[in-house]
Amino acid sequence: MNPRSAGGAGGPGPGVPEREPSGLGGLGTRGAARELLRRPGRLVWLWVVWMVLWGSLTPLAAISGLLVSAFALLAFPLRGGDPEVRFRLLPALSLTGRLLADLVPSALAVALQMIRYGPRTRSAIVEVPLTGSSEIVSTLTANAISLAPGAFVLEIDHEAGVMYVCVLAAADDGMADRVRASVLDMHRRVQNVFGSDEDIRRQVGEVGEAGRRGGEEQT
Secondary structure (H helix, E strand, C coil): CCHHHHHCCCCCCCCCCCCCCECCCCCEHHHHHHHHHHCHHHHHHHHHHHHHHHCCCCHHHHHHHHHHHHHHHHHCCCCCCCCCCCCCHHHHHHHHHHHHHHHHHHHHHHHHHHHHHHHHCCCEEEEEECCCCCHHHHHHHHHHHHHCCCEEEEEEECCCCEEEEEECCCCCCCHHHHHHHHHHHHHHHHHHHHCCHHHHHHHHHHHHHHHHHHHHHHC
C-alpha cells in the first residue's frame, strides 16, 4: 500500500505531526512570528537603520520601514543561539545619536580626501579583534560601521573573533589605530544595547583591566 494513502488524501500518515511552513531562515513562520513578538528590539533596530538610510522622518518612511523590517525578520529569522540577548533603551538612544553624528563628518572626510588626492587616495584594510562577542552583536556592529561613508566591513571571522574593515580614505599611517579604536567603541555601544548580562560584566572587567595597565605603564 502507498504510505501516503494511510493518512488520507494529501494528509500525513498516522502519528506524523503536521509540518509547519518554514521560513527562509529555517524557523517556521509561526515560530518566526513568535520570536518577533518576544524580541521587539530587533524590529526597532532594523527600523532605526531604515530611517537613518532614508534620511528623513516622514510617515511614509516610518510605515514602510516598519513593514520592511518585519518582513525581513519573518523571512530571514535569526538563529536561536543567544537566549540571553536583551534590548536596552537608553544605550540604544546613545547608539542612534552616535550613528547620526558620524554621518556628516565621515562623508566630508571622504569627500575631502577624494578631492585632494583623487585616484591616488589611499585605502587600507584594518584587522580589529572582537573578543567576548556573540554573532548577533558582531553582525550588528558590522552593519553600524558600514552605515557611515568611508568604511565598510569585508569579513567577520566569528571563530577567531576578528573583523576586517576596509577604509576608503586612509590619510596617514595612524589611520589604522583610529579606525580600530572607533570600531571597538562602536562594538562596545552595540553590546551595551543587545549584549547579554554576562557580556556587559566581561566588558566592564576588560575596561577596568585596561585602565589598570595604563596606570601602571605611566608610573
